[in-house]
Structures are given as C-alpha cells and as structure tokens.
Amino acid sequence: MIAEFISVGTEILLGNIVNTNANYLAVKCAELGISNFYQVSVGDNEDRLSQTLNMALSRSDIVILTGGLGPTKDDLTKEVTAKVLQRNLIEDARSKERIMKYFKDRKFDAIPENNWKQALIIEGSLVIDNHNGTAPGLIVKTDESNDVVSHMNPYNNKVIILLPGPPNELIPMFESDIIPFLRKLQPGILYSEMVKICGIGESKAEIMVQDLIEQQTNPTIATYAKNGEVHIRITAAADSEENGKLLVKPLVDELKRRFTTAIYTTDESENLEDVVVSMLAKHHIRLTTAESCTGGLIAGRIVNVPGASAVLGEGFITYSNEAKQKYLKVSAQTLMKYGAVSKETAAEMAQGAASVSESNASLAVTGIAGPDGGTEEKPVGLVYIGCTVNGKIRVKECRLKGNRQKIRDLTVIYALDLLRNAIMEEYGI
Structure with missing residues (x-):
C-alpha cells in the first residue's frame, strides 16, 4: 500500500513552524510496511488544496492530511475533502458534546461560536476523538458501497485520514487509533x-x-x-x-x-541517556557533571529521564578558568601549562567534581565548540571528556566536525557513551 502525506498550513510554507508531523508519519508508516512516495505541503487555499488532494487520491491508496481542522475560516481541510468526495458536512452530536465539555472543564464563560465548526464531520466518516484538543480526527473510506453515502464518488477503494496539526494532538491520536486501523489494512x-x-x-x-x-x-x-x-x-x-x-x-x-x-x-523506545541512567541506578552510582563547552547539556539530557534524581547529585557549569579552579579545584599550574582544553584539565575536572561532591562517578567536558577560538594546534571541534567511576579516571579526546551546536550535541553523546563504557568495564558487563 502507498500512503501520501499532505501537510496543510501557510505557516509551514512561510517557515514559521517546522513540519515535524511528516517526519513522524514517515517513520510510523515505514514501521507498518506502508510505502510513502510523496509528501506535500500546501497553504490554506481552497483551490490549491483541492488540486493537491485530487492528485494524491489519483496515485496513492491512503492520504493523510494534517492541519486545517481548527475553528477559523482559513481551516479548510475538512470542507475541501468533503467537496472533493462530493459529500456533505453533518453535525456530529458526540463531537459537539466533547467540545462543550472541553470548554466547561476549563471554566470558559462562553464557547466561541466558530468552535462549533469543529463538530461538523464528513458524512460516512469514522470519528476519532481528540483527547488533547477540540478538533476530532476523521477516517473516510471512499468505497461507494458505503450505504451511508448516497452521492456519486469520484474515487474508489481509497482511505483519507484527517488529523489535527498540533503534534501533541496528532501523535496520541495516531498511536491510539490510526495505527490499529492501518494494521488491519495490511495483509499479514x-x-x-x-x-x-x-x-x-x-x-x-x-x-x-x-x-x-x-x-x-x-x-x-x-x-x-x-x-x-x-x-x-x-x-x-x-x-x-x-x-x-x-x-x-x-x-x-x-x-x-x-x-x-x-x-x-535493542529497545526502540530507549535513548542513550535512558540506558546510562538505568546503569547508574542498577549499580547505585551517584553522578556529578562538570561542563565547560556543553554548558549543562549533559545534565539536561540525564534530567530528561524519569528517576534521574536518584542518580544525579550535582552539576557544575565551569566555563571560565576561574570557575574550574574555584569549584573543581583544577590547579592553576595545569591550566597554565596545558590550557583549559587539554586531557590534563579534563582529568582534573572529573577528579574535582567527584571529590567536592563526594560522588562515585563524574563526567567532565572541556573543548572548543567554535566558531572562533581554534588554533592550528587546538582546532575548533577539539574536545576532551573526563570520566571517573569508583576513582578510576578515563579521558577521551574527540576531534569533531560541524557547527557550534553540532559539536556540543556530539560531545554530549560521546560523553554519555564514555560513561556507559566505563561502567561496563568497572562492573564486568
């Protein structure tokens, strides 16, 4: 089966928002074994959206439209889809009731009149409740044998899925309702x-x-x-x-x-930081971070994991040499002789972080993220990562490529991986 994605919204074309929905849908359809040959973004224009939908239906089995289901006049996805299929829009009592409850739960004095537009559905469609917003999703089968639909149907054996644009509404809806529906369409x-x-x-x-x-x-x-x-x-x-x-x-x-x-x-739902936090917890390891060029990104990745408070004790951001000496006890001689970006400084940062916090593990980074500050001897992208587990020090030198953000992001990944390997070595995993 072939699926096509139509992302609706002038704000996407103007670059005001990043279209993460198409990326998400592509990954999920690939997992389901559904091919994807076309992804299209179209603005809030009736004629262009109609042309785009007709083209998609002519070449794809499943068309997934995202966005354009809101209450304003420029939200046209539902209206255009109904027009293309020559079907009426009818009021759905359940959707109207859910909209009323949504506003009542939020203590609104009155419901804006244009919100009732979201209770209209394409006749013959399957309504998907939106548990995170007011616009329901719709699944429309174009099979003419559907007795609910009495109009002439220009397309047969197609499926159109309409989803709200906000990712925090689209993703839960897709996971809970659309994936099971699509699975049933696939043989095996x-x-x-x-x-x-x-x-x-x-x-x-x-x-x-x-x-x-x-x-x-x-x-x-x-x-x-x-x-x-x-x-x-x-x-x-x-x-x-x-x-x-x-x-x-x-x-x-x-x-x-x-x-x-x-x-x-081998768990698709796990990230590197999930694994590291799990290993720290398993071996009752208390971690302290000391960051220069990453400025807290390592601690931030660890804190992303639920339960991180059980393993992360403290985090230092020591961007200046003075901070490295004051908080991590890096010696002035080391900084003068080898410089802030050196394996020696990284080692002393890791040692100092563990010592001052009385933790049994530490992770320290120092480097040149750019775009300035590099020399022939120490170019932009040179990073040293220091790590201690139970007093044993490890230092890794990295020579990274990319812009400032990429170098900092890569440093975080290599630092977490160095800690992961150090724990494995220490505990014989």
Missing part, C-alpha cells in the same frame, strides 16, 4: 526491531553489515545515521508477531556478535 504483519549503536561511524557500520544487506530477502536490514549514533532496523514480513520475532532474532544475534558493546540497546 511487519515485525521489526531496532539495534542502536554508539561509538562507530555510519560508514564503518555500513561496511560491517554490507554482506548482510547484500544477502537480505526477508528480513531486511536498513541503517540510519543519527547524530553520533547509527541505528539498524531489522524488519520481517510474517503472518504473526511470533513468527516475525523468529525471523528477526538470528540477524539481531549476528549484529550483537559483530558490534558487541557498541550496541547500547
């Missing part, structure tokens, strides 16, 4: 697992699995380059989830044999 199932790797570049990772890719039939292997990571998805077509797991397992085992400890998880 697609089962996939993700292997997440850190510390090995995309090119090297691809070479390491090239023979598996060349031999693939079912299951298939696909590599994805992430910022500082490589993800490998193994997908099998099967008649059941159980048989899908059986097909995927030998390849996952082979990847584990080849990449060993570079694999930090």
Whole structure:
C-alpha cells in the first residue's frame, strides 16, 4: 500500500513552524510496511488544496492530511475533502458534546461560536476523538458501497485520514487509533526491531553489515545515521508477531556478535541517556557533571529521564578558568601549562567534581565548540571528556566536525557513551 502525506498550513510554507508531523508519519508508516512516495505541503487555499488532494487520491491508496481542522475560516481541510468526495458536512452530536465539555472543564464563560465548526464531520466518516484538543480526527473510506453515502464518488477503494496539526494532538491520536486501523489494512504483519549503536561511524557500520544487506530477502536490514549514533532496523514480513520475532532474532544475534558493546540497546523506545541512567541506578552510582563547552547539556539530557534524581547529585557549569579552579579545584599550574582544553584539565575536572561532591562517578567536558577560538594546534571541534567511576579516571579526546551546536550535541553523546563504557568495564558487563 502507498500512503501520501499532505501537510496543510501557510505557516509551514512561510517557515514559521517546522513540519515535524511528516517526519513522524514517515517513520510510523515505514514501521507498518506502508510505502510513502510523496509528501506535500500546501497553504490554506481552497483551490490549491483541492488540486493537491485530487492528485494524491489519483496515485496513492491512503492520504493523510494534517492541519486545517481548527475553528477559523482559513481551516479548510475538512470542507475541501468533503467537496472533493462530493459529500456533505453533518453535525456530529458526540463531537459537539466533547467540545462543550472541553470548554466547561476549563471554566470558559462562553464557547466561541466558530468552535462549533469543529463538530461538523464528513458524512460516512469514522470519528476519532481528540483527547488533547477540540478538533476530532476523521477516517473516510471512499468505497461507494458505503450505504451511508448516497452521492456519486469520484474515487474508489481509497482511505483519507484527517488529523489535527498540533503534534501533541496528532501523535496520541495516531498511536491510539490510526495505527490499529492501518494494521488491519495490511495483509499479514511487519515485525521489526531496532539495534542502536554508539561509538562507530555510519560508514564503518555500513561496511560491517554490507554482506548482510547484500544477502537480505526477508528480513531486511536498513541503517540510519543519527547524530553520533547509527541505528539498524531489522524488519520481517510474517503472518504473526511470533513468527516475525523468529525471523528477526538470528540477524539481531549476528549484529550483537559483530558490534558487541557498541550496541547500547535493542529497545526502540530507549535513548542513550535512558540506558546510562538505568546503569547508574542498577549499580547505585551517584553522578556529578562538570561542563565547560556543553554548558549543562549533559545534565539536561540525564534530567530528561524519569528517576534521574536518584542518580544525579550535582552539576557544575565551569566555563571560565576561574570557575574550574574555584569549584573543581583544577590547579592553576595545569591550566597554565596545558590550557583549559587539554586531557590534563579534563582529568582534573572529573577528579574535582567527584571529590567536592563526594560522588562515585563524574563526567567532565572541556573543548572548543567554535566558531572562533581554534588554533592550528587546538582546532575548533577539539574536545576532551573526563570520566571517573569508583576513582578510576578515563579521558577521551574527540576531534569533531560541524557547527557550534553540532559539536556540543556530539560531545554530549560521546560523553554519555564514555560513561556507559566505563561502567561496563568497572562492573564486568
């Protein structure tokens, strides 16, 4: 089956918002085994939206429209879709009741009149409740055999899905209602697992699995380059989830044999910081961070994980040399002889962070994020990461490429991975 995405909103074309919905839908459809050949953004214009929808229906089995379901006059998605399908808009009592409850729960004195527009649905459509907003989603089948629809239908055997634009409304709706619906349209199932790797570049990772890719039939292997990571998805077509797991397992085992400890998880829902926090908790390790060029990004990534308070004690941002001396006890001699960006300073920052906080692990970074400040000897992108676990010091030198933000983001990833490896070495994992 082929799906096409139409993102509706002039604000997308003007660049006022980033269209993350298309990215999300592409990933989810790929997981479901649904092909995606076209993604289109169109403004709030009736004629252009109508042309775009007609084109999509002529070449795709499933058309997913996002946005344009709000209460204002320029929200036209529902109206244009009904017009293209030659169907009426009718009031849905349940949607009207939910809109009333939404405003009542929020203590509104009166409901703006234009909000009742959101209670109108395309006749013959399946209504998807919106638990995070007022605009319901709709699933419209264009099959003429639907007795509810008496009008002439220009398209047969197509599915149109209308979803609200805000991601915090679209994503929960898609996860709870649309994915189960789409699964029923697919013959059999697609089962996939993700292997997440850190510390090995995309090119090297691809070479390491090239023979598996060349031999693939079912299951298939696909590599994805992430910022500082490589993800490998193994997908099998099967008649059941159980048989899908059986097909995927030998390849996952082979990847584990080849990449060993570079694999930090095979759980798609886990990120690197999730794994690190879990390891810290498992071994009762209390961590302190000391950051210069990352300015708190490492601590921020760790705090993103629920339960981080059990493992993260303190965090220092020591951007200046004076702060490194005052809070982390880095010696003036070290800074004078080797400079702030050096393996020696990184080591003393890590030691000092652990010492002053009385923690049994620390992570420290110092580097040149750019765009200025680099020299021939110490170029932009030179970063040193210091790590201690139970008193043992490790220092990693990184020479990173990219703009300031990318260098800082990569530093966070390599720092977390260094800590992960240090814990594995210390506890024999």
